[in-house]
Amino acid sequence: MVPVTDSALRVALLGCGVVGSQVARLLLEKPEDLRSRVGQQLELVGIGVRHPDVPRPGIDSALLTSDTAELVTRADIVVEVMGGIEPARGLILSALAHGASVVTANKALLAAHGPQLYQAAQQAGVDLYFEAAVAGAIPIIRPLRESLVGDEILSVMGIVNGTTNYVLDRMTTEGMSFSQALVEAQALGYAEADPTADVESYDAAAKASILASLAFHTEVLGAAVHREGITMITPEDIEAANDLGYVIKLLAIATLVEDEVEQVSVRVHPAMVPLDHPLAIVRGAYNAIFVESRNAGRLMFSGPGAGGAPTGSAVMGDLVTVARNRLRGTAGPPLTPYTNRPVAPIAEARTRYYISFTVRDQPGVLAQVASVFAKHGVSISTVRQTALADRTDTARLGIMTHTARDGAIRDAITQLRTLTVVAEPIRSMRVEGH
Amino acid sequence: MVPVTDSALRVALLGCGVVGSQVARLLLEKPEDLRSRVGQQLELVGIGVRHPDVPRPGIDSALLTSDTAELVTRADIVVEVMGGIEPARGLILSALAHGASVVTANKALLAAHGPQLYQAAQQAGVDLYFEAAVAGAIPIIRPLRESLVGDEILSVMGIVNGTTNYVLDRMTTEGMSFSQALVEAQALGYAEADPTADVESYDAAAKASILASLAFHTEVLGAAVHREGITMITPEDIEAANDLGYVIKLLAIATLVEDEVEQVSVRVHPAMVPLDHPLAIVRGAYNAIFVESRNAGRLMFSGPGAGGAPTGSAVMGDLVTVARNRLRGTAGPPLTPYTNRPVAPIAEARTRYYISFTVRDQPGVLAQVASVFAKHGVSISTVRQTALADRTDTARLGIMTHTARDGAIRDAITQLRTLTVVAEPIRSMRVEGH
Numbered sequence: 075m076v077p078v079t080d081s082a083l084r085v086a087l088l089g090c091g092v093v094g095s096q097v098a099r100l101l102l103e104k105p106e107d108l109r110s111r112v113g114q115q116l117e118l119v120g121i122g123v124r125h126p127d128v129p130r131p132g133i134d135s136a137l138l139t140s141d142t143a144e145l146v147t148r149a150d151i152v153v154e155v156m157g158g159i160e161p162a163r164g165l166i167l168s169a170l171a172h173g174a175s176v177v178t179a180n181k182a183l184l185a186a187h188g189p190q191l192y193q194a195a196q197q198a199g200v201d202l203y204f205e206a207a208v209a210g211a212i213p214i215i216r217p218l219r220e221s222l223v224g225d226e227i228l229s230v231m232g233i234v235n236g237t238t239n240y241v242l243d244r245m246t247t248e249g250m251s252f253s254q255a256l257v258e259a260q261a262l263g264y265a266e267a268d269p270t271a272d273v274e275s276y277d278a279a280a281k282a283s284i285l286a287s288l289a290f291h292t293e294v295l296g297a298a299v300h301r302e303g304i305t306m307i308t309p310e311d312i313e314a315a316n317d318l319g320y321v322i323k324l325l326a327i328a329t330l331v332e333d334e335v336e337q338v339s340v341r342v343h344p345a346m347v348p349l350d351h352p353l354a355i356v357r358g359a360y361n362a363i364f365v366e367s368r369n370a371g372r373l374m375f376s377g378p379g380a381g382g383a384p385t386g387s388a389v390m391g392d393l394v395t396v397a398r399n400r401l402r403g404t405a406g407p408p409l410t411p412y413t414n415r416p417v418a419p420i421a422e423a424r425t426r427y428y429i430s431f432t433v434r435d436q437p438g439v440l441a442q443v444a445s446v447f448a449k450h451g452v453s454i455s456t457v458r459q460t461a462l463a464d465r466t467d468t469a470r471l472g473i474m475t476h477t478a479r480d481g482a483i484r485d486a487i488t489q490l491r492t493l494t495v496v497a498e499p500i501r502s503m504r505v506e507g508h
Numbered sequence: 509m510v511p512v513t514d515s516a517l518r519v520a521l522l523g524c525g526v527v528g529s530q531v532a533r534l535l536l537e538k539p540e541d542l543r544s545r546v547g548q549q550l551e552l553v554g555i556g557v558r559h560p561d562v563p564r565p566g567i568d569s570a571l572l573t574s575d576t577a578e579l580v581t582r583a584d585i586v587v588e589v590m591g592g593i594e595p596a597r598g599l600i601l602s603a604l605a606h607g608a609s610v611v612t613a614n615k616a617l618l619a620a621h622g623p624q625l626y627q628a629a630q631q632a633g634v635d636l637y638f639e640a641a642v643a644g645a646i647p648i649i650r651p652l653r654e655s656l657v658g659d660e661i662l663s664v665m666g667i668v669n670g671t672t673n674y675v676l677d678r679m680t681t682e683g684m685s686f687s688q689a690l691v692e693a694q695a696l697g698y699a700e701a702d703p704t705a706d707v708e709s710y711d712a713a714a715k716a717s718i719l720a721s722l723a724f725h726t727e728v729l730g731a732a733v734h735r736e737g738i739t740m741i742t743p744e745d746i747e748a749a750n751d752l753g754y755v756i757k758l759l760a761i762a763t764l765v766e767d768e769v770e771q772v773s774v775r776v777h778p779a780m781v782p783l784d785h786p787l788a789i790v791r792g793a794y795n796a797i798f799v800e801s802r803n804a805g806r807l808m809f810s811g812p813g814a815g816g817a818p819t820g821s822a823v824m825g826d827l828v829t830v831a832r833n834r835l836r837g838t839a840g841p842p843l844t845p846y847t848n849r850p851v852a853p854i855a856e857a858r859t860r861y862y863i864s865f866t867v868r869d870q871p872g873v874l875a876q877v878a879s880v881f882a883k884h885g886v887s888i889s890t891v892r893q894t895a896l897a898d899r900t901d902t903a904r905l906g907i908m909t910h911t912a913r914d915g916a917i918r919d920a921i922t923q924l925r926t927l928t929v930v931a932e933p934i935r936s937m938r939v940e941g942h
Binding site: 096110223355381390399412 | 542544547639644645646650654656659801802804808809810811812817818820822823827833837838841842846847
């Protein structure tokens with residue numbers, strides 16, 4: 075437990091990019107206001123950057139240092155907004171070992187090394203807060219950690235990556251291809267030059283792992299999250315979804331699977347969402363998260379999912395909280411999990427699919443197809459047959475399943491491929507939000 | 509500061525109605541799970557009720573007592589879900605004076621005596637938590653108190669009363685009159701036998717005062733909130749709004765008014781909301797709240813606004829938090845305001861209006877009407893003239909204003925009434941959500 079201090083709390087900032095410069099601004103802009111909120115002055119003692127010689131508008135250059143290892147040893151609170159695994163991980167561990175509280179926005183680090191960091195904070199008796207790591211300024215970490223702590227969360231589902239939401243949005247509204255929409259997003263600064271982390275869903279998977287850990291009080295690493303990207307989505311997929319009354323969104327989904335043993339299922343993939351579902355109208359770079367719990371029912375949180383100012387706001391909220399905790403010689407609720415629920419393989423997830431493929435237009439085909447699904451225990455909700463413009467002997471079949479084991483549906487699809495009456499391309503996509 | 513205890517934390521429950529019975533169930537159902545979350549056992553030591561002889565299913569009758577004054581003296585945490593001003597106020601003050609932490613769902617009490625209770629909790633160094641007092645299970649108090657504490661909130665706007673939302677919803681979708689919809693809501697248990705608190709907006713005003721106090725760090729009592737009910741809304745109002753692309757909702761609105769002196773404007777009234785606004789699609793007994801802040805941008809929170817289980821979930825979240833705080837010998841962030849921003853009179857609010865009235869259909873009328881608005885500094889956005897079926901010498905004029913001082917627009921309406929070319933009925937309603 076850290077000692078209560080009568081002097082100013084020393085804050086060290088690691089990183090001065092889009093988010094870091096906003097945090098510096100908010101720290102320096104209205105110090106008296108901040109003092110009222112905290113109950114004590116916050117003093118920015120240094121900003122760790124790679125190139126301290128580069129001048130930063132509005133920031134005293136004497137604050138800039140590249141000696142981050144030294145900087146974290148002379149702070150009461152370390153704010154890490156540099157991103158990446160190292161040196162962020164080492165610096166945070168060093169800060170915690172020196173008794174400093176830590177605020178971070180680093181989802182990749184938490185997804186990879188969260189358990190180690192949570193334990194280090196707990197051992198040191200100090201805070202590790204990270205509201206900004208998921209969904210920008212939307213308060214979702216604190217509601218999961220605190221507001222819903224007396225309830226039992228059943229599922230968390232949301233749009234947690236603004237870049238892919240923007241790309242899919244443009245594909246939907248403008249009929250663009252994935253590549254066209256991506257190039258536009260890059261030109262507007264919504265996507266990175268190397269867009270892999272976003273479009274291959276690594277970013278969303280990291281956030282899903284953090285949300286799942288907190289919602290289900292168990293250890294979920296980012297690497298354990300089933301992950302599918304959006305690069306294979308075609309304008310035809312989007313049009314076909316729209317014809318059926320759906321829109322394609324990249325969803326992060328974490329659910330409690332209540333079989334004999336309780337497991338958690340955590341997955342990130344594109345899915346068809348009904349047009350009248352609240353997630354369907356989440357546009358552009360916005361994020362939205364649904365939380366369903368045993369007693370509270372279905373709650374929704376939405377807002378700007380990224381950007382310097384919103385993320386800076388989330389960091390400042392955490393900073394004020396950990397500063398207050400420090401002044402009282404205490405720390406927030408524990409982060410170390412108290413259950414041991416394993417992460418279920420993707421085959422155990424419960425979902426619906428829409429599957430479309432070409433068939434010979436002859437008697438008995440539907441019976442053959444239906445028997446494949448029946449054999450795998452998958453119920454069919456609707457079947458839709460569309461004539462092909464250029465062929466009279468074949469047709470396109472669209473099948474919407476009922477909810478079933480993901481593995482069972484995919485096994486059925488695999489067997490469909492072996493039928494002589496079925497021809498490629500077989501397209502399939504999960505359907506969520508019913 | 510309360511001493512850290514090694515023995516079970518004693519919980520006293522005041523009230524065993526819709527919410528109280530849920531809280532009792534959640535406390536008794538999974539004690540081991542709760543112990544993991546808190547870090548210590550919670551022991552329900554008694555339930556204060558008016559009639560302890562009435563048996564309650566699932567509850568040991570030995571727990572029931574009518575001696576609430578005695579009960580609160582032997583608890584570490586008192587959960588007040590009895591409602592009303594007295595005896596709730598006296599019991600909470602007694603509990604705080606005895607060093608107990610308090611969780612309450614009592615919005616009417618907080619709206620009337622919040623400052624006294626906040627101060628009593630602060631003096632005793634114990635917690636007073638009340639997430640359940642506003643918007644059921646939707647976490648809104650904690651985000652305002654903690655997540656956004658490093659930001660500057662500019663406005664809070666939402667649907668915070670499920671009863672009136674249900675009534676307006678039925679009027680909109682079924683064309684019912686107010687009375688018809690109210691009778692239906694009463695039959696379904698969504699409205700009380702005496703619906704005054706809901707339909708005259710006392711309930712929403714109480715919630716608005718709590719939200720405004722926290723958002724703007726100043727003292728706002730329920731009685732200071734400008735309050736208009738929904739009893740005068742007619743099916744014609746709803747139809748006229750719909751023709752223009754709007755729906756009528758009862759809104760609670762709190763804004764920071766940044767004139768020479770910073771003031772807060774807090775009001776509850778029906779308003780026209782654009783059909784494509786997220787608040788327009790909040791249906792039935794659901795609640796939704798928008799929070800706009802300087803850095804975080806616009807956040808939205810929605811979910812079930814009432815009901816035993818959702819409200820019970822919010823109470824349990826608070827209960828776990830105050831129990832954890834107690835075990836660490838600490839308390840949550842202070843509730844006493846640190847600014848002294850006065851509540852602005854309704855005339856100082858900034859809003860738009862839609863005003864409709866009958867005029868003589870003759871040259872120069874529009875010029876006369878427009879000059880009245882101009883004289884009061886109110887810009888007109890659109891004018892819409894509709895012929896009346898049964899008359900050729902008169903027409904109905906509909907005027908949408910731009911944003912202006914509420915007082916200026918109402919002065920303009922008063923002067924309109926004096927024009928000989930203008931005839932009653934003059935109908936007017938505020939327009940929000942642009």
